[in-house]
Amino acid sequence: xxxxxxxxxxxxxxxxxxxxxxxxxxxxxxxxxxxxxxxxxxxxxxxxxxxxxxxxxxxxxxxxxxxxxxxxxxxxxxxxxxxxxxxxxxxxxxxxxxxxxxxxxxxxxxxxxxxxxxxxxxxxxxxxxxxxxxxxxxxxxxxxxxxxxxxxxxxxxxxxxxxxxxxxxxxxxxxxxxxxxxxxxxxxxxxxxxxxxxxxxxxxxxxxxxxxxxxxxxxxxxxxxxxxxxxxxxxxxxxxxxxxxxxxxxxxxxxxxxxxxxxxxxxxxxxxxxxxxxxxxxxxxxxx
Amino acid sequence: xxxxxxxxxxxxxxxxxxxxxxxxxxxxxxxxxxxxxxxxxxxxxxxxxxxxxxxxxxxxxxxxxxxxxxxxxxxxxxxxxxxxxxxxxxxxxxxxxxxxxxxxxxxxxxxxxxxxxxxxxxxxxxxxxxxxxxxxxxxxxxxxxxxxxxxxxxxxxxxxxxxxxxxxxxxxxxxxxxxxxxxxxxxxxxxxxxxxxxxxxxxxxxxxxxxxxxxxxxxxxxxxxxxxxxxxxxxxxxxxxxxxxxxxxxxxxxxxxx
Numbered sequence: 001x002x003x004x005x006x007x008x009x010x011x012x013x014x015x016x017x018x019x020x021x022x023x024x025x026x027x028x029x030x031x032x033x034x035x036x037x038x039x040x041x042x043x044x045x046x047x048x049x050x051x052x053x054x055x056x057x058x059x060x061x062x063x064x065x066x067x068x069x070x071x072x073x074x075x076x077x078x079x080x081x082x083x084x085x086x087x088x089x090x091x092x093x094x095x096x097x098x099x100x101x102x103x104x105x106x107x108x109x110x111x112x113x114x115x116x117x118x119x120x121x122x123x124x125x126x127x128x129x130x131x132x133x134x135x136x137x138x139x140x141x142x143x144x145x146x147x148x149x150x151x152x153x154x155x156x157x158x159x160x161x162x163x164x165x166x167x168x169x170x171x172x173x174x175x176x177x178x179x180x181x182x183x184x185x186x187x188x189x190x191x192x193x194x195x196x197x198x199x200x201x202x203x204x205x206x207x208x209x210x211x212x213x214x215x216x217x218x219x220x221x222x223x224x225x226x227x228x229x230x231x232x233x234x235x236x237x238x239x240x241x242x243x244x245x246x247x248x249x250x251x252x253x254x255x256x257x258x259x260x261x262x263x264x265x266x267x268x269x270x271x272x273x274x275x276x277x278x279x280x281x282x283x284x285x286x287x288x
Numbered sequence: 289x290x291x292x293x294x295x296x297x298x299x300x301x302x303x304x305x306x307x308x309x310x311x312x313x314x315x316x317x318x319x320x321x322x323x324x325x326x327x328x329x330x331x332x333x334x335x336x337x338x339x340x341x342x343x344x345x346x347x348x349x350x351x352x353x354x355x356x357x358x359x360x361x362x363x364x365x366x367x368x369x370x371x372x373x374x375x376x377x378x379x380x381x382x383x384x385x386x387x388x389x390x391x392x393x394x395x396x397x398x399x400x401x402x403x404x405x406x407x408x409x410x411x412x413x414x415x416x417x418x419x420x421x422x423x424x425x426x427x428x429x430x431x432x433x434x435x436x437x438x439x440x441x442x443x444x445x446x447x448x449x450x451x452x453x454x455x456x457x458x459x460x461x462x463x464x465x466x467x468x469x470x471x472x473x474x475x476x477x478x479x480x481x482x483x484x485x486x487x488x489x490x491x492x493x494x495x496x497x498x499x500x501x502x503x504x505x506x507x508x509x510x511x512x513x514x515x516x517x518x519x520x521x522x523x524x525x526x527x528x529x530x531x532x533x534x535x536x537x538x539x540x541x542x543x544x545x546x
Contacts, residue, residue: 006380025403058403121295122302132524133517134477137494140485140501141509148323220390227392231485232498240395247398247486255398263391270390 018062025058026051060253068257081237088261090238094154094226095269098161099219105162106169106218107211113170114177114203115195127170135164136225140232153236157229164225165218172214176207205284212277219269227262239265325507334511341496342515348492350519352408353480356415361472363416364423365465372431373449385425393418397483406487415479419472423465430464431457463538466531473523481516 030050034042042050052061060068069084076083113120139160146156180202188198230240239262246255307327313319314326321329334342371377397414404410434457442452484494493512500508 003379003383006376006378007383008380010377010380010384118298122298125299126303129521132474133520134474134481136478137481137497137513137516140498141506141513144501144504145323145506216390220392224392224394227395228482228485232501243395243398244486247401250402252399252402259392259395259399262395266391267387 015062018059019052022057022059022061023048023051026054029058030054056250057252060256064253065256065260068253069260072257073261084239084242084257084261087237087239087242087258088265090154090236091223091226091230091240091262092265094157094229094238095161095219095223095265097154097158098226099165099222101158102162102165102222103169103215103218106166107173109166110170110173110177111199113174115199120174124174127167130167131171135167136160136228138163139225139229143229143233147233156233157226157236157238160229161222161225165222168214168217168221172210172217173207176210176214177203179210180206208277208280208284212273212280215273216270219273220266223262223266223269322504322506325510329507330510330514333507334514337508337511341491342511344491345493345496345512346515346519348408348488349411349480349484349494349516352411352483352492353415353476355408356412356479357419357472357476359412360416360419360476361423361469364420364468365427367420368424368427368431369453371428372453378428382425382428385421388421389425394479394482397479397486400483401487406489411480411483411488411492414483415476418475418479422471422475423468426464426468427461430461433457433464434460462535463531466527466535469527470524470531473527474520477516477520477523 027047030047033050033054034040034047051057053064054060057064072082072084076085078085078089080086109123113124142160143156146152146159177199184202184206185198188202193201226238227240227243230236230238231244234241234244239258242258243255246252246258310324311326311328314324325333371381394414396417397410400410400413400417404413438456438460439452442456447455481494481497484492485498488495490499493516496512497509500506500512
């Protein structure tokens, strides 16, 4: 409870700020609208009300976005191309497929790196360096290259989502698998545990916190990858395609609705992993 | 120095090996250049386009990235210090800051392009939003990093809030601040490049990538990506170097010397 009130205060303050910003940012546009319609006798109240209910505002007011979300999510059939659920599901599929492939490969590579010393010294610096480069710049090219091989639809986006989620998992898991301290490793040695046993009973459980932390980063990165990939090939639909379409036609309310949907999707996925983490921590007796 | 060279040799060999395999595969199997150009072809293309258009692209993108980086990091740092005295505001802002880090913020790019136009200002705006929250969250965490004993010592000296902040808590927060500065270098590059996918004047690395992909000029795309990768690593490296100078006292650097 002690955290709920401060968060609610901040959210309320942000919403108030948003309304004020919408008033000021939309006012010049709305004055032009009134001027074009030949209206000069409008009061401040008229202007303010019109500001917050424009069709293509510079900054849509929160209630307009909520109304748009209501129209696109609740009032439209989930299977309709015009609804947001249809596009969100496409993005979700790409994200999940990419996340599963990317984190499986990332985890596999991390286990390899931890078990083969030569690999760590030759590959690991590259993987760490890859964290500093804007890998996402590759997205448009991957879509086009896969297109050459007649691979279209959700697969190219999933591939991009996969390589964006791959690196954080490898880096986090290598750190996690190396996290047991020498004392614990020595203890395993005095038990004459095989390296497989050490892995299963010490390294793997010790890596759990690192594993889940990197999973959260990876799933958020996978979603970003999917959305950006959709922007580069927008005819297949998805939330990124909605963003691009909205920016072509100046439909600001639509952009904000798509953005909020993407944000909600991301927060839900990260939250789900958090739940699994809490469950796993309780099963492992680490709930604190 | 020989230890350093021994550290660098395996990754250098591995990298050279990958390039060699790539080059031979492309040559042996005659892979068409619109699918995968050879590293040599990419290098030629890169050298051939250095004055034009790559330098102009580089300057255009970096203008947005650096301006946004400075503003976003600066604002995050200042806000963190402003809310430092209010526990209430911190408890409200931190969960939101953590939530925002999981959101696909690059999606605001089309909105910023509408607000601030096609030029670098809109890219800087995207970068500001992307870099603000990591800086805020890390600085707030860093400001509470000074130990209770040190704080008590400051209190026995009769130090004011400002003196404690400047002489104890800010230096103790530096490793956290630099952590955010390093993360933000990558975010700034990503924000500036992806924002260009949504519209720019006809220059910029993101613009070059998206148009050359359309023209099947894949070697030019690779050349631009090489520039982006080198710039990103260099940007990160410079910040890491400054960190090493500024926080030489921190345990993670002291340990290496011993």
